[in-house]
Amino acid sequence: MGVVLSRVSNSCRRLFQELVNTCQTVKSIREANSTDSDQSSLALIETKVCKPEEVLIPALPEIPLVERGYITPQQVYNLLNAEAGHPALHDPYYILILDCRSAGRYKQNHLVTGRVSVTVIHPELGCLISCVQLQEFSIILLYAEEGSSPVGSVEARADSPSLQRCFFQLSDLGMDPVIMQGGFLAFHALYPFLCTPHMVLLEHERHALTIYPSEILEGALYQGLQPQASDYRIIKNLHITHVVNATADSSDAFPNALNYLRLHLSDNAQQDLVEALPLAARFISEVLMGEPAGRVLVHCSLGRSRSSAVTLAFLMEHRCWSLLHALRWMKARRACTAPNVNFLRQLLTYEEQLFGSRLTNLDDIRL
Missing domain, CATH: 3.90.190.10 (Protein tyrosine phosphatase superfamily)
Incomplete structure (x- = not known):
């Protein structure tokens, strides 16, 4: 993740950091989110419904296991709709979404405010936006059509070579991009209303977006x-x-x-x-x-x-x-x-x- 500008609120930065933290293993989350007293008195158990007349036995939230470098479609939904006084998505430097599919797929439908990845990271021409500009974004999100194999794995390179190339080019430039687990298909299945065939980049277009x-x-x-x-x-x-x-x-x-x-x-x-x-x-x-x-x-x-x-x-x-x-x-x-x-x-x-x-x-x- 690049340098965060002051225009992006502290609470929105905390939201992204919390979302990135949940991409670690359950063990690391328990270590990060529990005090010594928590470890002795609380157990990571299956979520259950408790009867209100009983004295309850405390439990820790059960955190889904997500491959390092990925965030879930639900986390992306909450990032897109983050607000603290005003919607974060109205800020053009809040999140850079790069669609790593073909230009044809992008034109059919894509995440709101998304761009075709080759307009930023070209496979032959390299980075088309200066590193200074890239550092202005609080979040850089990548997605392919589908897939959630470990970053850099043989499976990931075979499933989404454009995304993997874009991910490592950005990483080499000092950025810290994240990938949406399950890709566009997973997100669209849950939140089709946050997908569009239109390019949304201009300020007045962002301010016209519905925040959920x-x-x-x-x-x-x-x-x-x-x-x-x-x-x-x-x-x-x-x-x-x-x-x-x-x-x-x-x-x-x-x-x-x-x-x-x-x-x-x-x-x-x-x-x-x-x-x-x-x-x-x-x-x-x-x-x-x-x-x-x-x-x-x-x-x-x-x-x-x-x-x-x-x-x-x-x-x-x-x-x-x-x-x-x-x-x-x-x-x-x-x-x-x-x-x-x-x-x-x-x-x-x-x-x-x-x-x-x-x-x-x-x-x-x-x-």
Whole structure:
């Protein structure tokens, strides 16, 4: 990864770093994300749903194994939709996406804001953009049609020679590119609405892009802003069936089409969450465990504080994660996660109620 310009927010940089970190093995993630006390009291076990009347046994989030140098389509989705005050994708130097397929495939369909790789790294002419310009990008993402073999392996070179050549040319220039696991086919199968046949490069074109809620649990739980909850195209594309409205005064946008839980929360030091947290956690759990399972969007005004407190409560109670590990999971998927101090204190109390003791220190999670 090149030099990051100050125009890209710290939270967006943290999001990418968290996503890159999850590309390591489960063992390295456990070592990086666990304190000594964590190692003695927490075990990496299969995610389970716990009964709220029991004292819960804490578990660590189960991290998928991803080959070094790769990130998953879900991680790419969250990168494309990262925001902290404003959408990161509106910044032309936030992410450089290079489509390493043929020009014909690119013209048919490609990731939004993607470019044909030969316009940047040509197999014969070399780098067509100066190293200084390349260093301005926070993230350089490559993808082929499909494939996830280890970088540099015989299989990878056979499956996607253009991508491998581009990857090593960029690496030789001092860049740190990442590859999308499964390629375009895997991403398009999950997020066709973030693919386009049109080239999107100009500033006004970027600002016209739809920014989607963050995906907290793949194909299940999303968190975002009030305007996103009022955009029916977003609701339809994500197949949202239920909404947790954590605002104080924003009305439910589609009461005849969706099921709502209205919490009427204010983002201040006086707001009491004692009733809202278990109510919301139960609501989300029942939707995700239903037959058929639904999809939930949790939102407040900015998608930072109230909605984060609600989502964290669900992850703590129904995934058996401590507040610390739930917060780490959240921030890796939504960098702008930031419950206010009042909410954090109440979440610590909620953690103690769920697990029978406090597992997280406020100083470790102060944002």
